[in-house]
Structure formats: structure tokens, C-alpha cells
Amino acid sequence: MPNPLIFEPIVRSALLEDLGRAGDLTTDAIVPADAVATAVIAARKDGRVAGLEAGLTAFRILDPDVEIGVEVRDGGDVRTGGAIATVRGRARALLTGERTALNLLGRLSGIATATRALVQAVEGTDARIVCTRKTTPGLRALEKQAVRLGGGANHRFGLDDAILIKDNHIAIAGGIRPAVERARAAVGHMVKIEVEVDTLAQLDELLSLKADAVLLDNMDPATLRRAVDMVAGRMITEASGNVTLQTARPIAEAGVDMISVGWITHSAPNLDVGLDM
Template structure:
């Protein structure tokens, strides 16, 4: 679970964006200030819950005295029609926070649900599903937690926690060897180094260098299997590029250690949810 100090500023900013300059003028005109109500957060289809903490933070920021009963918490599988949580609060607070809460919960549960599907597809292999930095600006910590709740693992959180030498770095450096030599000289012993290769010839050169992980980019399963055999356990292998639910099984069966997937954070379909008063 993410620390509240990480979650609250993100949710507060989202509420302020929605409240604008005058607040919820529709709800304030219709609903008495002293009216209480209860509402169920309901899943319209099956999915893996993620982002419930952010959703409930939205309600609590608008009504600090609200009470919550959770039936399917973060990391749980909820069936279609199932209740995720019931929130009792001022009626105005429920209606004002509704869209912000469901936006977070639907988006993040969609990430977790998509991750879950990929993880299940490769469960018979050693491959782990990992996310990338292709995240919604401002929501990276929340989306990466959703990946973990879906059974996946996290790649880099930012540019500063590991070295990833990609094709453009290699082009600017003048080749794989000078690129690796430069980064190895620049970082401390605690920093891992990963290098992207597009061909088996590049991989053979990389195997002579002090590298921790190789990113095998846009290789078909047969080529991936040859690459894994060449590496022979000397470094971790990561496959990326054109990974779908249909293709992920064959990629995993090539023997790679990790499969990185950008769309589980940038294009995962939201889990359909509703707030039933």
C-alpha cells in the first residue's frame, strides 16, 4: 500500500481540478447540507481492484467523518455486480467526490486487471510481466502499484534509479562498447546497467561487456530463444515490443526472464464501475 503522503496530494489536485472556482454548484443547489447518505461502489464487470485507497481518500477529503466498509480491497478479484466498498457520508460529499473517486479506481483497477491477464497467460513460464515509464504524468507511483497488485513487477520508476542504454544512446556514443564504458565509469556499484539490442550480432558484442540486463527489442519468439541460449544465464533477459495478450505466451516460452509491456499503464481499459446511492 502506498503511503498516504504519496496518494493524498494527487487526489487533492484532482478534486481541486473538478471543483474549479465555485465548487459543485449542481449538488449544492439540490442536496441539503445536513443530508446523510450511503453509496456502494459496484463493479459492472469482473476485475482486479486497485486504487481503492485513492478513491476513499477523495471521499475523506470532502467529508473527513465518512465511514467505509470494504468488501473487496486492493489486490482482490471482484466479480461483475460485486460491491467493492460502501461509503456513508454527507450526501453532498458522496456526489461531489464521486467522479474523482471512480476515475482513480476505474483507471487503476484497469491497469491491475490487464496485468492480471498477462501474468496468468505466462504463469507456466519463468517470465515476469513488468511495466515501463509509459505512465500517466503525475500518476506513476499509483499506476506502478496497480501493476504490482495485478501480479506484475516494476521496471524503473524514473531516469535516476537504473541505467538503460537505448538505441539513441548507442547512436550518440558511437557504439555499444563506448556507451557501456561511459556509463560504467559514471555510476556507482549499486546501479544496475541494462542495454537494448536489436540483433543477435549486437548481443554477441554486449556479452563481452560488464552489463546486468539485456533488453531484446522487437525480436520474434524464435530469435528470442536463440538470444536466451547465447546469454546462457550471464545476464538477465528482457523482451519488449509488440506484446499483446495473444503474443505474450510465445514470448515467455522463449525463456526470457522479463517481458516489459507499456500498454498496461498507458492504454489499459478502465474497469467499469458505478456509485449506487
């Protein structure tokens, strides 16, 4: 789980966005200030839970005395209608924090659920499902944690933790060799270098250079198998492009080490969750 120092500011910002200048007009007008209530957070569909701690933080911020009982922790699976957590506290706090809590929980659980499905699709192979930097601005740490909770792994967290030389870098540098040579000269020995290639000819050129990983972009399974044979274990092989639940296994069976998938963070459907008083 990310450190609370990471997700508390995110939750506070989301609450402020919702409360605006005048607060919760509806709840404050209808619900007495001293009213206490109990609510159950429940799943409307089967899924993998993620983001529960971040979501519950919304209630803790609004009511420091809120009592919380967790039924399914982050990383656990829930069935349709199943309780994820119970919260008891000031009714105003529960109603005001409801949407922020459910937005985070639904979004992150949706990512974990989508990741789990892909992981299951490649089960029995050596390939790992990894995410990309195609994340919601401000939510990257939480979304990447959701991928891990779904059984996947993380690619770069940002531009500063590894070098990934893509087609546009190669075009500006004037080729794969100058791009790799400049990158290797610019960074220390702890920084890994990955290069994106679109063809086997580019891969052949890369094999003579000092790279740690190769991103095999938009190759069909037959071409991926040839690429893996060419690499022969000298670099980590990563496949990307057009990865779906249907194509993931043929890609994995080509022998690649990693399959990177952007849609599990940028387009995964929310897990439907609700709060019932």
C-alpha cells in the same frame, strides 16, 4: 500500498480540478447541507481491484467523518455487480467526490486487470510481466502499484534508479562499447546497467562488456530463444515489443526472464465501476 503522502496530493489536485472556483454547483443547489446518504461502489464488470484507498481518500478529504466499509480490498477480484465498498456520510461530499474516486479506482483497476490477464497468459513459465515508464504524468507511483496488484513487477520508476542504454544513446555515443564503458565509469557499484539490442550481432558485442541486463527489442520467439542461449544466464534477459495476450506466451516460452509491456499502463481499458446511492 503507496504511502498516503504520495497519493493524497494527487487526490486533492484532482478534486480541485473538478471543483474549480465555484464548487459543485449542482449538488450544492439541490442537496441540503445536512443530508446524509449511503452509497455502494460496485463493479460493472469482472476485474482486479486497485486504487481503492486512493479513491476513498476523495471522500475522506471532503467529509472527515465518512464511514467506509471495504468489501474487496486492493489486489482482490470482484465480479460483475459485486460491491467493492460502502460509504456513508454527508450526501454533498459523496456526490462531489464521486467522479474523482471512480476515475482513480477505474483507471488503476483497469491496469491491474490487464496485468492479471497477461500474468495468467504466461503462467507456468519463468517469465515475469513488468511495466515501463509509459505512465500517466503524475500517476506513476499509483499505476506501478496497480501493476504489482495485478501480479506483475516494476521496471524503473524513473530515470534515476537504473541505467537503460537505448538505441538513441548508442547512436550518439558511437556504439555499444563506448556507451557501456562511459555508463559504468559514471555510476556506483549499486546501479545496474541494462542495454537495448535489436540484433544478435549487437548482443554478441554486449556479452564481452559488463552489463547486468539486456533488453531484446522486437525479436520473434525463435530469435529470442537464440538470444537466451547466447546469454546463458550471464545477464537478465528482457523481451519487449508487440506483446499482446496472444503473443505473450510464445515470448515467455523462449526463456526470457522478463517481458516488458507499455500498454498495460498507457492503454489499459478502465474497469467500469459505479457509485449507487
